[in-house]
Amino acid sequence: MNNSDNENLIEDFEDDQQVYTNQPATLDFNLERQGHVPQQHRFSSTKFRERLSSIDPLEWAKNIKMPENNYYTYPCSYDLAELHRQCHYIQPDQDFLDKTTATECPCCNKQLNRKRINFLTVNMWQLLVQDYGIAAPLYFTFLKFQMILFVIIFCVYGIFFITEVNWTCSDLQNNLCLTDPHLAQEYKDACDLNTIYMFVAIDPFLSQIECSAEEDIKKGGNGFKQVYIQIAAFIIFLMNILLPLEYEIIIRYKQIKYWDKEPINHVTENKKSVYVRHLPYKMTAEEISQTICKAIAMNNFDQVAKKSVLFEHKNSIQELVYIYDIHEINEMNIDRENSLLDFMITLEQMRELKETGMITTYSDKQIKTYKSFNLETLDNLFKQQLKDIMFKTQKIKSYLKNGLPYTNKVIIKFETKEQRDAAYLHYRKKWYQNLLIRYEVMKEQNRLKQLQKTQVSDLTSLYSDSRAVSVDDLQIQSQAVQQARVSVFNQNTQLAKQQYDYSNKYVEQVHYQIGVKRGFRINGIFWENLGMDTFKRLKFRLKAIFTAAIASCLLMGSFELIYFYQNNPNQSERKSNGQLSTWEKILANCLAVLVTFLSSYTTLTILGQMAKSRRSTFTEVEESIMHFFVVIQYFLIQFFPYIATFEIWGGRNRIVACYDLVTLSIHRIIFKQIFHTFHIRHTRFWLRKRKALKNFNPKRFFQGQLNFIMTPAFISQRGRQFNMLFILTTALCLIYICPVAVLFCLGFTIYIYFWDKYAITHNYQIDKRFTIDLFSHQIKCYQIVVLPFSIYLFLRLFWRFSWVIYSVFSVGIVMIIVIIFKKQIVKFIIFKIFRLRKKNPQTEFREQSFFRSYNKFFENLRIEQLTDILVNLFRSTDNEAINKQSID
Numbered sequence: 001m002n003n004s005d006n007e008n009l010i011e012d013f014e015d016d017q018q019v020y021t022n023q024p025a026t027l028d029f030n031l032e033r034q035g036h037v038p039q040q041h042r043f044s045s046t047k048f049r050e051r052l053s054s055i056d057p058l059e060w061a062k063n064i065k066m067p068e069n070n071y072y073t074y075p076c077s078y079d080l081a082e083l084h085r086q087c088h089y090i091q092p093d094q095d096f097l098d099k100t101t102a103t104e105c106p107c108c109n110k111q112l113n114r115k116r117i118n119f120l121t122v123n124m125w126q127l128l129v130q131d132y133g134i135a136a137p138l139y140f141t142f143l144k145f146q147m148i149l150f151v152i153i154f155c156v157y158g159i160f161f162i163t164e165v166n167w168t169c170s171d172l173q174n175n176l177c178l179t180d181p182h183l184a185q186e187y188k189d190a191c192d193l194n195t196i197y198m199f200v201a202i203d204p205f206l207s208q209i210e211c212s213a214e215e216d217i218k219k220g221g222n223g224f225k226q227v228y229i230q231i232a233a234f235i236i237f238l239m240n241i242l243l244p245l246e247y248e249i250i251i252r253y254k255q256i257k258y259w260d261k262e263p264i265n266h267v268t269e270n271k272k273s274v275y276v277r278h279l280p281y282k283m284t285a286e287e288i289s290q291t292i293c294k295a296i297a298m299n300n301f302d303q304v305a306k307k308s309v310l311f312e313h314k315n316s317i318q319e320l321v322y323i324y325d326i327h328e329i330n331e332m333n334i335d336r337e338n339s340l341l342d343f344m345i346t347l348e349q350m351r352e353l354k355e356t357g358m359i360t361t362y363s364d365k366q367i368k369t370y371k372s373f374n375l376e377t378l379d380n381l382f383k384q385q386l387k388d389i390m391f392k393t394q395k396i397k398s399y400l401k402n403g404l405p406y407t408n409k410v411i412i413k414f415e416t417k418e419q420r421d422a423a424y425l426h427y428r429k430k431w432y433q434n435l436l437i438r439y440e441v442m443k444e445q446n447r448l449k450q451l452q453k454t455q456v457s458d459l460t461s462l463y464s465d466s467r468a469v470s471v472d473d474l475q476i477q478s479q480a481v482q483q484a485r486v487s488v489f490n491q492n493t494q495l496a497k498q499q500y501d502y503s504n505k506y507v508e509q510v511h512y513q514i515g516v517k518r519g520f521r522i523n524g525i526f527w528e529n530l531g532m533d534t535f536k537r538l539k540f541r542l543k544a545i546f547t548a549a550i551a552s553c554l555l556m557g558s559f560e561l562i563y564f565y566q567n568n569p570n571q572s573e574r575k576s577n578g579q580l581s582t583w584e585k586i587l588a589n590c591l592a593v594l595v596t597f598l599s600s601y602t603t604l605t606i607l608g609q610m611a612k613s614r615r616s617t618f619t620e621v622e623e624s625i626m627h628f629f630v631v632i633q634y635f636l637i638q639f640f641p642y643i644a645t646f647e648i649w650g651g652r653n654r655i656v657a658c659y660d661l662v663t664l665s666i667h668r669i670i671f672k673q674i675f676h677t678f679h680i681r682h683t684r685f686w687l688r689k690r691k692a693l694k695n696f697n698p699k700r701f702f703q704g705q706l707n708f709i710m711t712p713a714f715i716s717q718r719g720r721q722f723n724m725l726f727i728l729t730t731a732l733c734l735i736y737i738c739p740v741a742v743l744f745c746l747g748f749t750i751y752i753y754f755w756d757k758y759a760i761t762h763n764y765q766i767d768k769r770f771t772i773d774l775f776s777h778q779i780k781c782y783q784i785v786v787l788p789f790s791i792y793l794f795l796r797l798f799w800r801f802s803w804v805i806y807s808v809f810s811v812g813i814v815m816i817i818v819i820i821f822k823k824q825i826v827k828f829i830i831f832k833i834f835r836l837r838k839k840n841p842q843t844e845f846r847e848q849s850f851f852r853s854y855n856k857f858f859e860n861l862r863i864e865q866l867t868d869i870l871v872n873l874f875r876s877t878d879n880e881a882i883n884k885q886s887i888d
Helices: 001-021 043-051 057-063 078-087 094-098 124-133 135-170 181-193 202-216 224-243 243-257 285-297 301-309 326-353 375-402 417-427 430-467 472-513 535-567 568-577 580-609 617-648 656-678 679-695 703-710 716-736 741-764 772-797 802-819 822-833 850-860 862-887
Strands: 025-026 273-277 317-324 406-412 515-518
Touching: 025 850, 043 202, 043 285, 057 094, 057 375, 078 094, 078 703, 124 135, 124 741, 135 181, 135 202, 135 224, 135 243, 135 716, 135 741, 135 772, 181 202, 202 224, 224 243, 224 772, 224 802, 243 772, 243 822, 273 417, 273 430, 285 317, 285 716, 301 417, 317 679, 326 515, 375 862, 406 417, 417 515, 472 568, 535 580, 580 617, 617 656, 617 716, 617 772, 656 716, 656 741, 679 703, 716 741, 716 772, 772 802, 802 822, 850 862
Parallel strands: 025 317
Antiparallel strands: 273 406, 273 515, 317 406
C-alpha cells in the first residue's frame, strides 16, 4: 500500500468519525485558526525598515522558491494549463491526446477522458447519466419530444391549413365565396403575399371555411372542412394546455428509471439540517439543544410540544457550523495575491533589463509604460511593492488574530430526521402567524389590565360610599375598607404576578423564535454569500432588481415604439399597396432585427445583474433568475406582440399585421439561435483565453491564475431550457395563423439538438448543481405564465364557435384539478400504468459533511497558504543573511 492509499484511508476515517459518531463536530474559525497564524515579529515594521535599504533585489530573487504543483507555482506552465482545460471536456481534442501520456490533472484530479465518441450518434443517457445525473441528458430527451410534438401539430392542423389556402388561392374567382368585401380583399392580399409563409388572417380563413362548408352541404356533402378545423384547433389547444403535465411525467419517469444513478435521490444532509439566523450569541451545541427543547415544550399545540423529548439527550446535534463574514478578508487576500504577482514581475523585469537590456515580461496594466522603465524606476517600484505586500500581510494577520466576524448564523445538522422535522415544524412561522402571536399577546395583556382597572374602580366606589355615614360607622367600615384594600392589593399583586409571568413567557418565546430555514444541499452552497453581511447582500440584490427593472422598461418602450411603427395604419396601407421605398423596407426590417437584438442584449444585462445578487445557494440564484425571466421572456418578449396584434391592430382580419407578427417572431428566433450558438459564456471564455495566450509569457501568471483562465465555462442548462421553451411557445402560438412557422421551429430544434450535443461534449463543462428539481421548477414557472395566455389566444381566435366557451371552461376546471393533484396523478401514471419501481443504488452515496465542506472552502481561499509562502520567503532570506555574516 502506497502513501496515497494511506492518506485516503486517513481522510475516510476522519470523515467517518465526523459524520457517524455521536460527537458533534463544531466548526469555529475564531478558536481553531488562531494557532495557525504565523509569528507576528517576522513582519514587524521596525525590522523591515532596517532591512529594506540593504536588500539587493536580484539576490533576493535568487532565494525565492515558489511551491511546485501549486496554485502559486511561478513561472506557470502552458502545458499544465492545457491539460487542466482538456480534463474538463467530455471529449478532449485528439491532437492533444496524441501528444500527452497524462491521465489526470494534477491540480484538480480530474480524469482525462481518452474514449472517443461520435456526438451525432452517441446516446446522451449512456454518456452523461452516470457522472452528471439526469438533468443534462433529460434536456436532449425534451428536444426529441419537442420535435415529435411539432410533427404532430403540423400534420393535424398545418397540412390542412396550407392545402386549403393553396386551393383557394389557385383559383380565387371560382373558389373564394366570401360575401364581406373587406374579408375578401384581405384574402386576396394574402394570396399576393403568399410566397413564403402561406398564411392568411384567421377571420378571412375561417369565414372562407364556413362558406365553402355551406356550399358543400348544399351540394349534398357533410361540411367536413368546418368540423375538422375546429377539432384540429381544439386538439392543438389541449396539447398546449397539458404540455407542462407531460413534461412533469417525463421528468419523474426518468427520475424513477435512473433512481440508482441520480445523486440527488440519495442526498440526506438537507433532510437532517436547518439554517438558523439571528442567533443571539455563539451558543454551544448543548445550549442550542436546550434552547430548542424549551422552545418546543412551550408550543401551544400538544402534539408539537411532546416532541421536545427528542432534544433532551446531550448528543442531539451532529454538526454545528458557525457562519462568518469572510468577504472582506477574501478581497484583501485577492488584492495581496495580485500584489505578489506584480512583485514577481518586477523582479523579472529587473533581471531582464540587467542581463539583456530589454524587458519582455509585463502585466496588462503596464502594457503602455513598461518600455520606459529603467533600473532606478524598477528598484523604487520593488521597494514600494514589498512594503505593500508586507502591509497587507500584516493587516490580514491582525484580522485573523482578532477573529473573523461572526454573522449570528449557524448550520445545525441533527442526529435524526425526526429532530430536524420537530425543530422546523415549531419554528416555521408565516408572517401573518407572527402577527397573530403578537395580537394574542397584546389581547391577553389588555385583559389583565382591564381586570386590574375593575378592581381599582370597585375600591374607589367603596371609599365614596363610606363618606355618607357616621364616624362610628366609618370606623367600622374603615376596617372593612382596610380589608377590601388588602383584598384588592392581594388581587392586584396576583394580577401583576400573572402579567409578569406572562410577559416573561412572552420574552422567552421571542428569545426562542430564532429564524429557521430548511437545510441546504452542500453541493450548492455559496459559503461566502451565506456569510455576507445582510445589508451588503440587500444592496447587491436591490441593485440587481433596479437594473433589471430599468432594462425591462427600456425593452418594453423600445419594443412598443418599433413594433407600433411597423404596424402604423398608414404604413400598413402603403405596404399592402407596395408603395414603400427601398429604404423604408430596409428600415422596417432593421427595426424588426433591432427588437430581437434589444431583447437579447437586455436578457444578458439582467442575467449579469441577477448573478451578482449574492444569493446563498446555487438553487436560489437559478430560481430568482427563472422568476424574473419568466415575465421578461414570455410576457414582454413573447406575448406582448400577439396581444398588440390582435387587440390594437385588428390582426384577426388584417393580413399585414399578421405578416409583421410572423416576420418579427421568425427574426427573433433566428437571432436567439445566433446568441445560442455563440453563447456569452463560451465567447467570454474564448476571448479571455485568447487574450492570455496572445504574446504568452509564462512569467505573467501564477499557475492557478492561468488554469482559471483556461477552465471552460459551465454550460447554461437553464438558458438552454428557456430557449427550447421559447421555440416551443412560438410554434404553438403561430400554428393557428401560420403553420409554416412550425416547420421553421422544427428546423431550429433539430439544429440546437445536434449543436448542443457537440457543445456539451467539446465546448463546455457540465454543472452538477443544476438538478432535476430546478428542471421541474422551471417547467412550473413556464406553466403559470403560459396557461392563461394559451386560453386567451384560443378564445380570441375561435370565439365565433359557440362550443368554445363551454369547452374552455371545462378544460379550465380539469386543469385546476390537475394542478392541485398533479403529484398524485404523476405517481399513478408512473407506478400503476408504467409499473416502474425505485432501484437500490449500485454505488454507495455517502453522507456529506458541512464541517468538511466549509473547511475546504476556507482552505481554497489560500489565505494561510499565501501567508506561509511569504513567511518562508522571509525565513530563507534571514537564514541567508545569517550565513553571510558568519562567513564574514
